[in-house]
Amino acid sequence: MKILVLGAAGMVGRKLIEHLISIGSLRGEKITGLHAFDVVEPAFESDGFPITVSHGDVADKATVDGMVSAKPDVIFHLAAIVSGEAEADFDKGYRINQGGTQNLFDAVVAREGYTPRVVYASSIAVFGAPFPEAIQDDFHLTPLTSYGTQKAIGELLLADLTRKGHLDGVGLRLPTIVVRPGKPNLAASGFFSNIIREPLAGKRAVLPVSKDVMHWMASPRSAVGFCVRAAEIDGTEIGPRRNLTMPGLAITVGEMIEALGRVAGAEAVARIDEVRDDTIVSIVDNWPRKFHAARAQSLGFVAESSFDEIIQAHIEDELGGSI
Amino acid sequence: MKILVLGAAGMVGRKLIEHLISIGSLRGEKITGLHAFDVVEPAFESDGFPITVSHGDVADKATVDGMVSAKPDVIFHLAAIVSGEAEADFDKGYRINQGGTQNLFDAVVAREGYTPRVVYASSIAVFGAPFPEAIQDDFHLTPLTSYGTQKAIGELLLADLTRKGHLDGVGLRLPTIVVRPGKPNLAASGFFSNIIREPLAGKRAVLPVSKDVMHWMASPRSAVGFCVRAAEIDGTEIGPRRNLTMPGLAITVGEMIEALGRVAGAEAVARIDEVRDDTIVSIVDNWPRKFHAARAQSLGFVAESSFDEIIQAHIEDELGGSI
Structure with a gap:
């Protein structure tokens, strides 16, 4: 079981990798290696399986292709710039959030017969007001931010590539994660x-x-639990609608x-x-x-x-x- | 009033242009020129405004940019390869349907202060089974074809670029158009x-x-009517949800x-x-x-x-x- 984590230095990425180190296996298989990637080089200590760390830009096609060439069994795609930054810097948002996701999917599609489980971090930002009192699973995608738009495009591609047998994707619309550790930040949330x-x-x-x-809302611990469940669930159980609004x-x-x-x-x-x-x-x-x-x-x-x-x-x- | 029609040789494009020739104006303004583009060179006879025809590949960035450089007031984006072909030829479908749309939007975004009305032909193929008895306007996008996925991605971009003031888009989810003129074809519909x-x-x-x-279903005549209404409607009446399921x-x-x-x-x-x-x-x-x-x-x-x-x-x- 080889794993690739894009966005490994983010809060969810970091906690997910620490959790994987502690459990040592995924989908019933011993983890034999994990590649942790982010825009800044992440740092992890493992006394179990070996961890490779690297840093770079997901918007760079060759960088992403290089990581996928090792054919990890499970890819966690958590890399994104946040909503506020994607709104303020239009080009950067599309380049990283849409372009980075496209690069990952292209790299997988290019390798025939290789259909890794791809766990894709989407967001409830794919939905925009006005809303019904409680949003059902069949409510339409109406993002009111560029970030939400970019995440929704990734969802659509994930579902289509899964349907075509090019990858085996599960998209998670994450709630706002609370309580985030660290210092107060300027994100609106x-x-x-x-x-x-x-x-x-x-x-x-x-x-x-x-x-x-x-x-x-959901806790960081729940977010890690969502990622692990998404990696382990049988895809046929989910069916063709591969993007799921997470509980909260x-x-x-x-x-x-x-x-x-x-x-x-x-x-x-x-x-x-x-x-x-x-x-x-x-x-x-x-x-x-x-x-x-x-x-x-x-x-x-x-x-x-x-x-x-x-x-x-x-x-x-x-x-x-x-x- | 200058107009650009991408996909001008298709059934809807052809009938739309013939209709525009007959009415001679759009949005209350006299049409002063129309550029008709398709993969095969379309042919039109107009004794009113001048018509430029050209042919090429919407997936070619420079081709699309060149046409947009004339800053048409209204752009009808009807160019696409059909569902069956997009399903059979995965790369071509994404290249033409997603890539062509991206090229058009990029060309508009690149020109600051230029916000044309863009009428985008989407499709009810953005929806996939299972369905409720009647599909409401807030039903989620669940395409079960690559064509539907490509159209849905275009819808999301159209709405976001409109929200950001880069263009003024209206997306039309067209019903199946019946009765199509011409010879029987092999499309499933x-x-x-x-x-x-x-x-x-x-x-x-x-x-x-x-x-x-x-x-x-709706008639070709209705499809033309949808395009004209979409070109003329006040965008503020529509609000941020710019993609509309057409009546049928x-x-x-x-x-x-x-x-x-x-x-x-x-x-x-x-x-x-x-x-x-x-x-x-x-x-x-x-x-x-x-x-x-x-x-x-x-x-x-x-x-x-x-x-x-x-x-x-x-x-x-x-x-x-x-x-």
């Missing part, structure tokens, strides 16, 4: 993590939207803060400053709030069922188990 | 036209599926044949030979049968409301008004 992570660490955090904002938790910011209070007390909650930011408010207004992710759930993809669990996962995975 | 056109001309035709097969008629083969009997008598009906073709049966099984095209209808797109009208349009437009 950053506050969903900031308002939990910072207060837990004794720091102040800004809430730029009102407490009745609802959003669709539809929860309001107010409910998130209540959960923070239950887990870490009123003093943690008091560290949140409500400072409305109209730009972020208007961006978040166009985001999906709630899904009915029936297909993915029936196919064995599992997310948290309460926000208390999501906070607890953060405390266990990032804070050594206690606050 | 060909029989829908053959069983009407051939008996009207005193010739025999083969029906390869059962009479209870239902499908979504959901009708069974049996009902088509009954209409033929009403218009042309029992002897025309007797010229249809039922010879089941399992390959065609299985292809047609995956095609959409019926839509609820509410958005397009509310935006002023109009199709026939009976199959008698569709036959009548064929008799008027192709047979000189009588049989």
Whole structure:
């Protein structure tokens, strides 16, 4: 079992590889090698299977082709520039997100008889407002960002190439991942993590939207679980509709803060400053709030069922188990 | 008003240009020139505005860029290879249908401050089975052919480029166009036209599926009307969801044949030979049968409301008004 991870230095990539190191096998086979690639060279320590690291640009055809020439059995394609950057830099967004995905698919298609499982990180950004109260699995793709458009194009190609037998793809529309570890960032969705992570660490955090904002979330631990399940599931179980909205938790910011209070007390909650930011408010207004992710759930993809669990996962995975 | 038509030698392109010649204006402006392009050089006679004809490959970037450099006000992008060919020749399908569309969009985006109305011919092939009884406007894109995938990718790009102000696009998911003039062809959908056109001309035709097969159809005349309406409609009326399922008629083969009997008598009906073709049966099984095209209808797109009208349009437009 040889594995290639594109986007290995990102949060999900890093946690996925650490998880693979800890379990040592995938699809019932011992992992014999893993290639971890990103735009910056990732670093991993494994006392089990060997890990190759490299860095470069997924938009460079030869770079991607070179990695695929080793014919990995499973490819996790998590490499992308984020929504805000793809919106600000139109050319770069299409070059990396559409072009990079095209390069990967071209490299696989070019190798006859080679049909690896390709796990493709898509996003709920393939959907744009207006929405029904809960978005069903058969709701149309209506992205309102270039990022969402690029992800949706990748989904369509993944499904068609799978149908034609050129690869064996599974696309995952990931919820917003909360609680992201690390420092606060400028992503419009950053506050969903900031308002939990910072207060837990004794720091102040800004809430730029009102407490009745609802959003669709899952923990980093769930995101890793989605990737592993996507690598292992029998493709015939999924059928031709290979892109799946992942399960998550539809929860309001107010409910998130209540959960923070239950887990870490009123003093943690008091560290949140409500400072409305109209730009972020208007961006978040166009985001999906709630899904009915029936297909993915029936196919064995599992997310948290309460926000208390999501906070607890953060405390266990990032804070050594206690606050 | 300068116009560019890609795919000008196809059935819809030809009829659209003939119609534009007859009306002489578009969007309330006198047409001052039209460039008609296709893989084979089209031929038109106009005693009004000048028509330039040329031929070439839409997959050739420079060819497309050269045509766009004249900055036409309205571009009709009807150029594509058909479903069967795109399925048989994977590379050619992506090169022409995805690549050609990309070339057109790139050429427009490259010219700052130039935002032409782009009317893009998509197809109900962006949808794949299983379907609900009637497909609503918010049903997801689930193509089961490479052609449908390529059309869906074009739709996504069209919407994103419109949102970003790079062009002003309207995508039309065309029904199957019936009655196609000309000779019987080998397209899987060909029989829908053959069983009407051939008996009207005193010739025999083969029906390869059962009479209870239902499908979504509109006349060539309606297809031209859709293109003109798409060129003229105010984009703000449409909003960001720029791709519209066109209205049509959901009708069974049996009902088509009954209409033929009403218009042309029992002897025309007797010229249809039922010879089941399992390959065609299985292809047609995956095609959409019926839509609820509410958005397009509310935006002023109009199709026939009976199959008698569709036959009548064929008799008027192709047979000189009588049989």
